[in-house]
Amino acid sequence: MALDRRDVENIAHLARLAISEEEIPAYAGSLSNILTLVEQMKAVDTSGVEPMAHPLEMAQRLREDVVTEENQREHLQRHAPAVENGLFLVPKVIE
């Protein structure tokens, strides 16, 4: 499966990854090789086979809807990149 530069740009955008112009061809190449490996899956007929999302086929365990965790905001924010008044700072999002 061959990916071109536009595919790589789209995927990188979806994944929110900045990649440089110079890097695009190398990523296109390695991603294409990986997808070629993965194409081998087509060789097997899987019609009627249930997809397996979990090795033990467990269902999500539920619990009582009560608060069990303490508020540890200060402790957890101690090593954040930019914090003010308990809020995480980011560039303006609303014009």
Add this chain to the structure above:
Amino acid sequence: MHNKTIAELAAGLRAGEFTSEELTRAFLARIEAHDGQLNSFISVTGELALEQAREADRRIAAGEGGPLTGVPIAHKDIFCTDGVRTSCASKMLDPFIAPYDATVVSRFKAAGAVMLGKTNMDEFAMGSSNETSFYGPVKNPWDTAAVPGGSSGGSAAAVAARLAPGATGTDTGGSIRQPASLCGITGLKPTYGRVSRYGMIAFASSLDQAGPMARTAEDCALMLGAMAGFDERDSTCVEREVPDYTAGLNDDLKGLRIGLPKEYFGEGLDPAVAQAVEAAVEEYKRLGAEVVAISLPNTSLAVPTYYVVAPAECSSNLSRMDGVRFGHRCEDPKNLEDLYKRSRGEGFGAEVKRRIMVGTYALSSGYYDAYYLKAQQLRHLISDDFKKAFEQVDVIMGPTAPTPAFNLGEKADDPVAMYLADIYTIAVNLAGLPGMSVPCGFVGSRPVGLQIIGNYFDEARLLNVAHRYQMATDWHLRAPEGF
């Protein structure tokens, strides 16, 4: 002292032959003296270790010691350790000081084990050679021109070089078993759900599992006993009693049915590795086991299936690394999108970015059915192969890796060649089964591992099967020269 096993060290501590503080100082000195050649540690927590050692000595003196009290171990740098850097060997988490302990870490603390430090690994657990670490590659102590395997390469190298008697690892596609094989040590990946993943930074949530790495099966049994068990903070953890993994270690192997899958002895397997594994199987026959030829027909699809499932899950898990709440943030972000893209572009290495992109593609609109859904169907078929096999046999054996350790740089530029190093280990993660690697020989100076795969929650049997082999052979006692 550094040549003693965990079991021997624990006995020595209880008998008062030495203190945990003496032992800890001895291992810290060995790390200082030798780790420059290996780069197996990212963080050495000397002061903390000595505090923990002194506390352990108090408990032992008060008669409150347990099987691991006072024993020094190392943790793979993927486990959150309160107050200590937890980097996942990535620039993205280089500034991250974990604000809490992973359950695995707190269980070892409660058992009185002493943490020597955090071991090096492939970045975010993605790799089979420990060459993708932000902090530089780890060297194999058996031959420093060779890789130790990955992603738990630091833990494997540290244990092999006797810089720590035991270390924790994680295994998503083989990352405990393959480095154990390449470094001549013993490693175990438990059944999915046996050990809590709380605080263990996620790579692929339906595949990841933490496990012990040490020089003997007995030591792995001691470590697993501390690690295993239900944790309500991990919703994928199973509510199932933890047996005493040391109780049945010496059980007789007479009548044990060993399955040898024909697909594990075909093309791509180094003949010298095949020979060492076949010799190990002969040893098992002498111990009373019978060998059954079996087939796992969908084996060749395991690697392609994994390289859809694991990247898809990692693309989702790594989306939390956004430069907002923790970790690396780029300078002067122009807007939110720029903050995300540049923080992530700068913070992640090439292999991590490759896998995130493969995963993103496989999950994207228009491709989900052809890739992710298809892979989940193949996963079902692969698991069914094992279920059928376990109707006829008790354990399955084969080589852990197709070759002994390869040279540093040899496969680093060819991702697909690197992926094929996990050809025998990956299906075990897809099925969620437990698996071990035990040393069974050498090719030149480079170790060879025997993989033993068990049925769900059959870790006690795996450990027994490995232990009996280690009582009859001495591969696991060999040590690399110069350490």
